[in-house]
Amino acid sequence: MALPKRNKIILVAIAFVMIALGFFQEQAKVNVNFILEKGSQIPGFFDQDTSTKLEMLGAEKSKSNFDYYYSHDSIDWLYSFSQSELSKLKWAITFASIATFTLLNILALKFLEFNKKEIKLFLLVEGLCIGLAIATFVSGKLIHQSEAVYPAVRGIMGIVQSPVLVLIFIPAKKLFNRSF
Numbered sequence: 265m266a267l268p269k270r271n272k273i274i275l276v277a278i279a280f281v282m283i284a285l286g287f288f289q290e291q292a293k294v295n296v297n298f299i300l301e302k303g304s305q306i307p308g309f310f311d312q313d314t315s316t317k318l319e320m321l322g323a324e325k326s327k328s329n330f331d332y333y334y335s336h337d338s339i340d341w342l343y344s345f346s347q348s349e350l351s352k353l354k355w356a357i358t359f360a361s362i363a364t365f366t367l368l369n370i371l372a373l374k375f376l377e378f379n380k381k382e383i384k385l386f387l388l389v390e391g392l393c394i395g396l397a398i399a400t401f402v403s404g405k406l407i408h409q410s411e412a413v414y415p416a417v418r419g420i421m422g423i424v425q426s427p428v429l430v431l432i433f434i435p436a437k438k439l440f441n442r443s444f
Contacts, residue, residue, distance in 0.1 A: 271375045297338045310347045317343040361425040
């Protein structure tokens with residue numbers, strides 16, 4: 265059965281919101297990570313005022329070759345935060361992104377005419393992804409290999425902070441040509 269035109273229009277709008285949110289989230293996280301990583305390498309950096317911090321890391325950006333961290337514009341107001349506040353903000357961005365994408369994904373599934381059982385299955389899979397990321401993160405901490413497991417944790421968390429699972433569920437439903 266074809267989707268009604270109204271559903272298609274709403275799905276396009278949801279896709280635009282997801283894309284915009286993804287870019288904003290990435291910009292914010294890259295800036296926070298840059299400040300945390302590079303700032304912690306400079307003695308007394310987090311004791312400086314905002315404009316001094318901007319100058320110090322601006323100089324760092326200008327002397328470097330192309331790098332992912334250096335390729336993003338600065339979000340200047342982030343420089344007013346302490347190291348601890350930035351670490352907390354990074355977690356807040358992560359949780360807010362997961363919650364927002366979960367809601368947008370559920371909304372997309374509803375407009376794709378998935379039933380309640382299928383949406384519950386989606387939430388179960390998303391929960392398993394989050395559980396796997398947490399288990400991997402904790403395991404890395406326990407064996408003192410946090411940096412080694414970070415890329416895997418980041419990848420798994422990236423899945424739940426995006427429409428990836430919805431994009432897997434759509435063909436899966438069509439493949440089975442019925443309700444899950």
